[in-house]
Amino acid sequence: MAVVNDLERLLRDEFRTRADAAGRSADRQPATLAAGLEHRIRRARRRRRLAITGTAALAVAAAITIPLAVLERPASRGLPVTSGRHPKLSDPSLTPPGWTAIPYRGAQLSVPNSWVVQGPQGSICNVTTHGGLLLGRHSLAALRHAGCRLPATTVLMAPAPPGLPRPDGLKINGIPVVRVSKAAVAMPSLGVQVTAVGPKALQVLATLTRSVLPVVLAPGPISRVPASWLWHNIGGVSFAIPGSWSVRRTDTWGNCAAGGPPTTFSGVLLVSTATTGCGLVGSEAPLAGAWAQHLGVSVGYGPLANTGGSPLRCMRLAGLRACIPAYADSGSFGNPLMLAVYPPGSHSQPVIIQIGLAGTGLVARTILDSIRPTATTR
Amino acid sequence: MEEEFGQFVAARGRSLCRTAYLLTGDWQVGEDLVQEALVRTYLRRRRLHSQDALEPYARKVLLSLFLSARRRRWHGEVPHAQLPDRAARSEVDTVIDRHGLWPALMRLSSQQRAVLVLRYFEDMTEAQIAAVLGCSTGAVKTHASRGLDRLRTTLATTQGWQS
Numbered sequence: 001m002a003v004v005n006d007l008e009r010l011l012r013d014e015f016r017t018r019a020d021a022a023g024r025s026a027d028r029q030p031a032t033l034a035a036g037l038e039h040r041i042r043r044a045r046r047r048r049r050l051a052i053t054g055t056a057a058l059a060v061a062a063a064i065t066i067p068l069a070v071l072e073r074p075a076s077r078g079l080p081v082t083s084g085r086h087p088k089l090s091d092p093s094l095t096p097p098g099w100t101a102i103p104y105r106g107a108q109l110s111v112p113n114s115w116v117v118q119g120p121q122g123s124i125c126n127v128t129t130h131g132g133l134l135l136g137r138h139s140l141a142a143l144r145h146a147g148c149r150l151p152a153t154t155v156l157m158a159p160a161p162p163g164l165p166r167p168d169g170l171k172i173n174g175i176p177v178v179r180v181s182k183a184a185v186a187m188p189s190l191g192v193q194v195t196a197v198g199p200k201a202l203q204v205l206a207t208l209t210r211s212v213l214p215v216v217l218a219p220g221p222i223s224r225v226p227a228s229w230l231w232h233n234i235g236g237v238s239f240a241i242p243g244s245w246s247v248r249r250t251d252t253w254g255n256c257a258a259g260g261p262p263t264t265f266s267g268v269l270l271v272s273t274a275t276t277g278c279g280l281v282g283s284e285a286p287l288a289g290a291w292a293q294h295l296g297v298s299v300g301y302g303p304l305a306n307t308g309g310s311p312l313r314c315m316r317l318a319g320l321r322a323c324i325p326a327y328a329d330s331g332s333f334g335n336p337l338m339l340a341v342y343p344p345g346s347h348s349q350p351v352i353i354q355i356g357l358a359g360t361g362l363v364a365r366t367i368l369d370s371i372r373p374t375a376t377t378r
Numbered sequence: 379m380e381e382e383f384g385q386f387v388a389a390r391g392r393s394l395c396r397t398a399y400l401l402t403g404d405w406q407v408g409e410d411l412v413q414e415a416l417v418r419t420y421l422r423r424r425r426l427h428s429q430d431a432l433e434p435y436a437r438k439v440l441l442s443l444f445l446s447a448r449r450r451r452w453h454g455e456v457p458h459a460q461l462p463d464r465a466a467r468s469e470v471d472t473v474i475d476r477h478g479l480w481p482a483l484m485r486l487s488s489q490q491r492a493v494l495v496l497r498y499f500e501d502m503t504e505a506q507i508a509a510v511l512g513c514s515t516g517a518v519k520t521h522a523s524r525g526l527d528r529l530r531t532t533l534a535t536t537q538g539w540q541s
Contacts, residue, residue, distance in 0.1 A: 007530055008498060014479045015499035019396040022405050037387060040417045048421070096424065170381060179381065199428045202382050206424050 087218035089360040091209040094173060100288040103211030103357065104135050104157040106190030110207035111155065112200075113289030122286065127151055131200055133288065140183070140195055153198025160186045160193045172208045190214075212293070215361025216337060216368055217324075223366035233374045234271065235301040235351040236343030237320065240370035241269050242363065245296070249273070253300050264296035264336045264356035272300045293336065293358040297367060300352035312340065318372035320344075337364070344373055382429070383420055390433050391416065394440060400495045401444050403484045415440040438510050441496075445488050445511070482532040490525030493518055 095101045095110040102109055102117055111117065116127045120136030125148035132151040137143070138158040143150060164186050167176030177185040184195040185205070196205050229240040232247075245267045253274030264270070312323035321342045337357055340350040353371065355364045391412065398408030419426075419436040426435055483491060489511075496507045504522075508515045 007526060007533070010479060011494060011498040011529075014483070015400055015495065018480065019400055019499065022399045023392060023396050037391075037413050037416050037420075040413055041420055044417050044421060172380060202380075202429060203424055206380070 087215050087220055087361075087365075088210060089362055090212045090215055091173065092359055094207045094209050096207070099207070100292045101207075101209075101358075102133055102135075102157075102288060102291060103213060105159065105192050106211055106214045107157065107187055107192035107194070108207075108209050108211040109133070109155065109157065109194065109204055111204055111288045113287065113292075115288045116151070116286045117288045117291060118286055123148070124151060124154065125149060129287075131155070131198065131204075133157065133204075138193065138195070140197065151198070153200040153204070154196070155201065155204050156195040158193050158195075160188055160191050164188050172205060175208060175210070177208075210361075212357040212359065212361040212364060213337060216355070216357065216365045218365075223362070223369040225366060225370050229366075229370075231370075232269065232271075232299075234299055235349070236345070236374050237341050237351045237353070238370075238372055238374045239297075239353065239367060241297055241367060242267075245269055247271065264294050264298050264354055266294040266296055266356075266358075268296040270296065270298040272298065274300055293356050295356045295358040295363060297356070298336070298354040300354075301349075317341065317368070320371065320373055322371065323350075337368075339368075339371070341371060383423060383432075386429065386432050387416060390436075394433075394436060397437070397495060397500065398440060398444070400499055401441075401488075401492060403480075411440055411443050412436075414443055434510075438512075441492055441510055442512070445492060478533065479529070482529050485532070486525050486528060487521075489521045490528070493521040494525050497522060 090108060092101065099110040099112050102111060111131060111133050114129055115131040115133055116124050116129050117133045118124055118135065120134075122134070124132030124134050125143070129151055131153035133155045134143075135157050136159075137156050138161075140150070140154065140156065161180075164178050164180075167178050167188065170177050170179065170185075172185070172187075175187055176189060177187050180186050180193060181195075183197045183201070184193055186193040187208070190210065194205065194208070196202075225240045226242075228243045230243045230245075231238055231240050247269045248265075248271070250270060250272045251274060253272050312325060314321055314323040316322070323340045323342075325338060336354040339353045339355070341353055342350050355367050357364060394412045394415070395405070395409050398412045399405045400408075402408045402411065415436050418439050419432055422435065423432065426432060483494070486494070492511060493507055496502045496510060497504075502510070504515045504518045507518045511518070
């Protein structure tokens with residue numbers, strides 16, 4: 001027994017002294033591990049991207065609900081194409097199952113469905129959830145100073161401050177970032193700063209991507225409508241949607257169950273000829289899962305379809321006047337893109353078209369680009 | 379590479395390299411295994427529940443890579459009837475190999491060496507070792523016992539130890 005114990009002691013001694021000596025020799029070249037690692041990670045990511053491209057149908061079907069037929073056909077037979085350079089897209093595959101993507105300005109983070117999500121006027125103090133996301137606020141210190149007990153993981157998204165230095169190579173999912181403080185990074189190209197503390201902070205930060213709305217509204221070439229898409233005419237306005245989508249009709253306008261604005265449903269064109277309304281009162285749904293967006297279209301054409309009195313900013317779509325709420329760019333998380341499109345004629349009532357802001361943004365952008373007066377439909 | 383992961387590598391990478399060196403007997407080979415383990419950990423980091431889970435996962439991958447690499451035929455150990463003359467491959471070997479223990483360790487099977495490194499260098503319990511290696515605690519005890527027996531026999535032959 002004593003011999004064995006001696007052997008164990010010798011083993012410990014041998015291991016420790018040998019590892020120390022080898023480590024001291026290796027310390028003369030301390031950067032080898034990290035430098036080699038960077039190269040290998042880049043290589044692994046390239047291999048993974050090639051693998052994802054090769055199995056794109058499966059990945060897309062798992063991540064988002066856009067019909068495969070739209071995205072998987074070659075460009076000549078069904079994919080939306082743009083002549084020229086289209087904007088950089090959002091990446092829905094970064095949202096893990098059971099999480100919801102929450103946009104804020106040009107950025108989008110995903111958080112677990114069970115987290116509380118609040119806008120600038122809301123609060124995540126003293127909540128019972130494991131995490132919370134607060135939009136429009138910069139400072140954790142200010143919240144704590146005000147006596148706020150924050151959840152275990154707290155994430156803030158706010159406008160990026162002015163005067164940021166140029167990014168020096170640090171990126172998250174291909175987006176250049178600037179370290180602002182120990183817990184905060186800014187994405188100057190997206191106009192957003194993120195502060196994240198807690199056990200899930202890194203996981204949340206790793207879901208960073210571009211939000212869908214800027215992809216849809218970005219200036220640039222008009223997307224060409226694929227041949228497989230179908231055209232619909234409502235109230236003097238025409239637009240196209242993927243051919244595999246279903247069409248449903250309703251005579252109400254608004255999410256009557258929740259007392260909120262109309263929602264969109266994945267792969268569905270919902271047409272409302274509203275004669276009754278539910279009002280456009282925002283619903284109390286602070287948990288992230290309730291804000292999930294679905295890629296579909298809801299159209300309102302009737303006396304009660306309206307923009308709710310929101311200030312609007314307007315643009316031209318194929319000669320039509322189309323207006324969106326003025327607050328759209330600053331981020332109205334949980335809401336689809338709402339357009340009031342005015343057909344030709346001075347007394348025409350607007351057609352309200354809502355496009356769900358989900359997926360990469362390419363399909364939503366193509367739907368927007370397809371809007372035109374009925375007479376000029378292809 | 380994200381800065382937080384880089385900080386983890388800076389803080390714990392060297393420790394993983396030391397373990398890998400003791401497993402493989404070669405710092406460069408060990409560092410290569412550690413890099414591969416860290417790449418796999420990085421690619422899986424989002425699924426790990428916390429920053430604290432990175433190191434245990436990286437260590438588990440490291441051991442798995444070590445054990446699977448050693449199973450290839452061209453890594454097979456060549457048995458010797460007696461210990462070969464020790465060549466002074468590096469100043470490290472010359473300085474510390476007082477008992478002939480290191481060559482004896484390198485002649486153990488990969489599982490036996492892995493168990494002994496985790497037990498006597500990492501100070502893990504049998505249950506922890508079983509979790510890292512993905513085997514039963516009974517298997518851990520067997521590998522440890524056989525490894526120590528082989529070392530004792532080898533050392534007794536060369537150093538005149540009493541069994």
